[in-house]
Amino acid sequence: DVSNEINGMLGALERSQLFLSKSESALKKAIEKLQDEVLEHEKTQEQIKYIAYHDTLTGLPNRNLLNELLVHSITLAERNNKCMAVLFLDIDGFKMINDSKGHGMGDQILQEVAERLLKTLRKSDVIARHGGDEFIVIIEELDNCSGVELIANKIINCFQEPFHLENQDYFLTTSVGVAVYPADGQTPDMLIKNADIAMYKAKENGKNQYLFCTPVMKDVANETMELSTNLYRAIEKNELELYYQPQLSCHNNQIMGVEALIRWRHPVMGLISPAKFIPIAEKTGLILPIGEWVLRTACQQNKKWQEQGLPKIRMGVNLSLRQFHNNDLLNLVESVLKEIKLAPQYLELEITETIAMKEKSYIINTLNAFRQIGVSIAIDDFGTEYSSLSYLKHLPVDRLKVAMQFIRGIGIDHKDEALAKGIIVLAKSIGMNVIAEGVETKEQLEFLKNHNCDEIQGYYFFKPLIEAEMTKLLITYNK
Numbered sequence: 001d002v003s004n005e006i007n008g009m010l011g012a013l014e015r016s017q018l019f020l021s022k023s024e025s026a027l028k029k030a031i032e033k034l035q036d037e038v039l040e041h042e043k044t045q046e047q048i049k050y051i052a053y054h055d056t057l058t059g060l061p062n063r064n065l066l067n068e069l070l071v072h073s074i075t076l077a078e079r080n081n082k083c084m085a086v087l088f089l090d091i092d093g094f095k096m097i098n099d100s101k102g103h104g105m106g107d108q109i110l111q112e113v114a115e116r117l118l119k120t121l122r123k124s125d126v127i128a129r130h131g132g133d134e135f136i137v138i139i140e141e142l143d144n145c146s147g148v149e150l151i152a153n154k155i156i157n158c159f160q161e162p163f164h165l166e167n168q169d170y171f172l173t174t175s176v177g178v179a180v181y182p183a184d185g186q187t188p189d190m191l192i193k194n195a196d197i198a199m200y201k202a203k204e205n206g207k208n209q210y211l212f213c214t215p216v217m218k219d220v221a222n223e224t225m226e227l228s229t230n231l232y233r234a235i236e237k238n239e240l241e242l243y244y245q246p247q248l249s250c251h252n253n254q255i256m257g258v259e260a261l262i263r264w265r266h267p268v269m270g271l272i273s274p275a276k277f278i279p280i281a282e283k284t285g286l287i288l289p290i291g292e293w294v295l296r297t298a299c300q301q302n303k304k305w306q307e308q309g310l311p312k313i314r315m316g317v318n319l320s321l322r323q324f325h326n327n328d329l330l331n332l333v334e335s336v337l338k339e340i341k342l343a344p345q346y347l348e349l350e351i352t353e354t355i356a357m358k359e360k361s362y363i364i365n366t367l368n369a370f371r372q373i374g375v376s377i378a379i380d381d382f383g384t385e386y387s388s389l390s391y392l393k394h395l396p397v398d399r400l401k402v403a404m405q406f407i408r409g410i411g412i413d414h415k416d417e418a419l420a421k422g423i424i425v426l427a428k429s430i431g432m433n434v435i436a437e438g439v440e441t442k443e444q445l446e447f448l449k450n451h452n453c454d455e456i457q458g459y460y461f462f463k464p465l466i467e468a469e470m471t472k473l474l475i476t477y478n479k
Helices: 002-053 061-079 092-102 103-118 148-156 186-206 215-232 276-286 285-309 329-340 353-357 360-372 403-409 413-429 442-450 467-477
Strands: 083-092 126-131 132-141 163-165 168-170 173-181 210-212 240-249 257-264 270-272 314-318 347-352 376-382 399-402 433-437 456-459
Touching: 002 061, 002 360, 061 083, 061 126, 061 132, 061 173, 061 186, 083 092, 083 148, 083 186, 092 103, 103 126, 103 132, 103 148, 103 163, 132 148, 148 173, 148 210, 163 376, 173 186, 186 210, 186 215, 215 276, 240 285, 240 467, 257 276, 257 285, 257 456, 257 467, 270 276, 276 285, 285 314, 285 329, 314 376, 329 347, 329 360, 347 353, 353 376, 360 376, 376 433, 399 413, 403 413, 403 433, 413 433, 413 442
Parallel strands: 173 210, 257 314, 314 347, 347 376, 376 399, 399 433, 433 456
Antiparallel strands: 083 132, 083 173, 126 132, 163 168, 240 257, 240 456, 257 270
């Protein structure tokens, strides 16, 4: 019995040992599996973090990581009493390639730009993709700005070699804006903003160059932002006004038409010139509602004068390139004329020479459509841009307006006189009438009369007039 009991106990012990061995093995496997899962989770988290902080196309830091890197660089510069710089790069002409060759080729160019920048700059310099064709470079530990100029020049030069894609060379350049800590900002947002301002100024100055941000640039940018913010509410607050400048016959001084000229009377900033706010309206798209307001207001005023029994004259309204790209422009003009009950022959649309020479077939078709409904067309500031005389003969245009710069040269520069005379002869020979803008002296008037100019517009007779003054003038001329 004792022997059997001992054997039973030994068997139980063996079974327990076997169970423990299996449990230990299972536990070991479970631990190993858990460790693998932890490692996989950490790897996944690292991948997620990398994706969150890096641009998927170029592998460069993206905007999320850029902000952290800038905070670190600013802190370092402050601690060591050093300067640091932010360079904002934009590729000149990239949109044209992206639009014409497709985004695939555009992506290849962006990847090569990233590679060139990495090869050009120091390992200590940070390169990030800000978005689109924009890149940011952070330069740390600077004693002065001379080092920034050297790096900026290297960046400009790394674009000298063409981009070879699909067996074809593409030549691109870059515009670079530079902001320096602490003079141009002490936060990431402010440094990027001011570098961006300088970059756009570099583009305006001809591209393929770098510029440092200046106090003047900042002031202009701040003013532009303030104007842009206020411009959004200008129409509904009735802050926009139209002035009217008479266009007179050279032969009998009769008023043949007026040009509607927009002004912005801000309650705080006063009367704001269109030279300041029209470019902002173009960039923001506000030119479309503003343009419609000008068209409607000008037509309403002309109809009002006619209903008062005053002379029936043309109303000239300027159109911008952005308005011309609006597919609904023709319908808008037709509906406004119909709503106001103004005959089309009393509306003249003025376009610049730049518009007339761009997208030629589209422009011709649009101008022909206006001519068919009875609206006349004038080319403003003729002679200031590149002109194709062979193309001009195909344009359905009623009037050329000789640019002011040539008129001002009459009696001063014989070349300006020759050009003014040439434009008049050219226009008359192909059946167009001519208006001279900016006439301010009797000598200019006599010159234009002697060379068969049709009409004049300028301060010699009248400056732009508010509605009440223009109405009074028409009443006087009607007597």
